[in-house]
Amino acid sequence: MTDDDNAPVRFDTKIAVLLRDDLETWQRLNVTAFLVSGLGTQVPEVIGEPYADADDTPYLPMFRQPVLVFAGSKELLTAAHAKAVGRGATLAVFTSDLFSTGHDKANRAAVRAVHRDGMDLVGLAVYGPRNAVDKILKGAPMHP
Secondary structure (H helix, E strand, O other), X not given: OOHHHHOOOOOOEEEEEEEEOOOOHHHHHHHHHHHHHOHHHHOHHHEOOOEEOOOOOEEOOOEOOOEEEEEEOHHHHHHHHHHHHXXXXXXXXXXXXXXXXXXXXXXXXXXXXOOHHHOOEEEEEEEXXXXXXXXXXXXXXXXX
């Protein structure tokens, strides 16, 4: 490995998660994991190469770039969601209803049952050009 292999990379795109700031710690972790889980299936270029250790034990590939996590109020989340939808951004949502469901089919039904403007959002993930994601998340601080 050369020194250039460790040089910082500036990506043209951004993967970002915005969490409502009143969530419990376990909820923040769970919501983040769920929100980013579908990104690689819809945007395969965000996935890097598989990993292997020095013994050649294989490991799954991961995102090729950092996932930035932000926090904000319910109002900030609602505004970010509206901007993301308006811009046609690649978007995942997690509503408060999903804390009481137990599987994927029930999760999809819970989201489907509520109109976009009536969703009680607790988190969203957005992917796209860095400047577009920055505009969508304007005003949201990094998660502490």
